[in-house]
Amino acid sequence: MELDDRKILILNAIIETYFETGEPVGSRTISKFPGVTFSSATIRNEMQDLEEMGYIIQPHTSAGRIPSDKGYRFYVDNMLEAKDSEITDMKGLLLEKTEKLEAILKQVVTLLAKTTQYPSVVSSPAVATNRVKFVQLSNVNESQILCVVVMGGNLVKNRIIDVIEPLSNENLLKMNMLLNTNLNGLTVSDINLELIERMRRSAGEHEGIVEQVLKTVADTITEDEEFEVYTSGATNIFKYPELSDNKESASEIIETLSDREELREFIKETQNDEELKKNGIRVMIGAETPLETMKDCSVVTATYELSDGVKGSIAIIGPKRMDYRKVVETMSRIKNGLDKALKKGSSSNEE
């Protein structure tokens, strides 16, 4: 059987009504829809077909119908096609370029949650492919050396090294030369034990302390290559009874939303999606979601780009009857806004 125009009309009517009410939709309700000229009986027949085809579900014998995952998928795909071009610029978001990336992202995630009324997640860009730009050691006092590393995108990392014997200023200068010559332009993944051993050998003298410092520098650079995750509006799920009536699942969702580790996993997983790469935006419905916790939710993700192709993510979690149109629109705006803001004014200090 094929989806003719009438079936599509009815399916859309069911889905949209269900978005508003969250209740199963009956044939009589549909028959009152603008554009519907045929009777409820006809609709009932069509509904039987639609159910057989898997687009809608009847929760129990004498109830109305609700959309199945397949139904949502159909709706979203159609919508994406229609809307794709209309994506406009994010006007409302005031990005002061001098601000830290962290502050911007916090602002963005709050804005997103407020606008859409769904829980929102934003990640800072992953920096595994980031390159070392500048390294510097300085003596803070006799027993402490400060190590600062500037990475691409002006990400600054630092650490204080406690040393037993002080390092003379000449030796400090030498070390700085050595470090910058050897490490400049390398990525996090380029830095390994062999390289450190080589540097240690070429430093020659004052063995013990050099080794300690070198190790710490390497450690500083490689540490924390994980991106940060920001969330906002987790409690918005209480607005949707189908997600929050059951305490168990409500608590699980909120738990997931406040578990940074889990969210990081989640973002990593979604970032490698081929559809996401194509469109820049991806909608996942129910079981398509990578997390078990979210099997009753839909997730919309997008990526934004930092200057050097390093990507960060934006995501929204909501009920399956999410206002996909609005969400996709809002996300597109924010994505574009972020793309622009970050590609231009990259003079900001991250972390």
Add this chain to the structure above:
Amino acid sequence: MELDDRKILILNAIIETYFETGEPVGSRTISKFPGVTFSSATIRNEMQDLEEMGYIIQPHTSAGRIPSDKGYRFYVDNMLEAKDSEITDMKGLLLEKTEKLEAILKQVVTLLAKTTQYPSVVSSPAVATNRVKFVQLSNVNESQILCVVVMGGNLVKNRIIDVIEPLSNENLLKMNMLLNTNLNGLTVSDINLELIERMRRSAGEHEGIVEQVLKTVADTITEDEEFEVYTSGATNIFKYPELSDNKESASEIIETLSDREELREFIKETQNDEELKKNGIRVMIGAETPLETMKDCSVVTATYELSDGVKGSIAIIGPKRMDYRKVVETMSRIKNGLDKALKKGSSSNEE
């Protein structure tokens, strides 16, 4: 009327039973308590007295009794007196001294939430009174200068300054001298416009760029003097029906627990408490709590100390029928553990 021994026994029995069940407690239940030799009728009479005195409440005519805020207060005060001395050391918490303060605190807050099964909050120490230890500017490239500031407690702040004209190495050296001579040992609140103006004048030449750099340095030091707040286990409130049955209030509590700004306010407010200063631990019940959201909760707070008297907070939020004994014990342990860990090994890098 006075609280004689028997009344105290009954009151404690009611409170402890209510802790377990969360249901109003009747006279018959109490009569089966170990140590209770008198009948339920006698207990009923005593309960009438206790109610008159304001220690317990009857939710409706034919129900058992639940403790009032005054009842909890009595219980907690008695308990604190008895327990105060037994405070032991935190053994379970493995603090590797080299770890960052941030990591430690995250570990602590998780541990606290897991052990107590209540939502937990931990704040990093406030640094408003912190002193500048070391300042350094370095040329990253022609258009960027890196500014790093080390504060007391080895807190490192940094920023990248975009400049139009490059700063020569000699001038950079001069600036570094100037900065360290003038700023060393000052607190965040000591740094004001007048001081900057003075420094600018004593720098003399290359006006424009000096002013920009000086301002940014001052900005870097004074920024972000706010402490950070970590939370864990917010969803534990779902374990206590009296807090989570009402969606409205459940959502409000979780909202509060994920609103950093609000938590900061909350911590600031509680840190100045005179009882807290005396005992190092404070229990707030119901209306005693500073936040409206938590009027149905109890809050236990403690402070831990960094080397220089700078204080951070630990807090637990739970139902009024909280296991105060266990919570106070756990908090004491963790407080002590933190005090020790941070006073000794302050070689860690914060932020």
Add this chain to the structure above:
DNA sequence: TATTAGCACTCCAACCGATTGAGTGCTAAC
């Protein structure tokens, strides 16, 4: 005088059955 047993009373919570109403599927007529 303090304690206790006993009893009448209250009130909530749970249960039950009847009712309602939304919605269906089917059939026969258009």
Add this chain to the structure above:
DNA sequence: GTTAGCACTCAATCGGTTGGAGTGCTAATA
């Protein structure tokens, strides 16, 4: 092919009933 009409289903709701937990009071007891 469409529709009107009807019998049927089922969840939700409502009011009445019941049971039990718990009280307060009183009268008897130590």
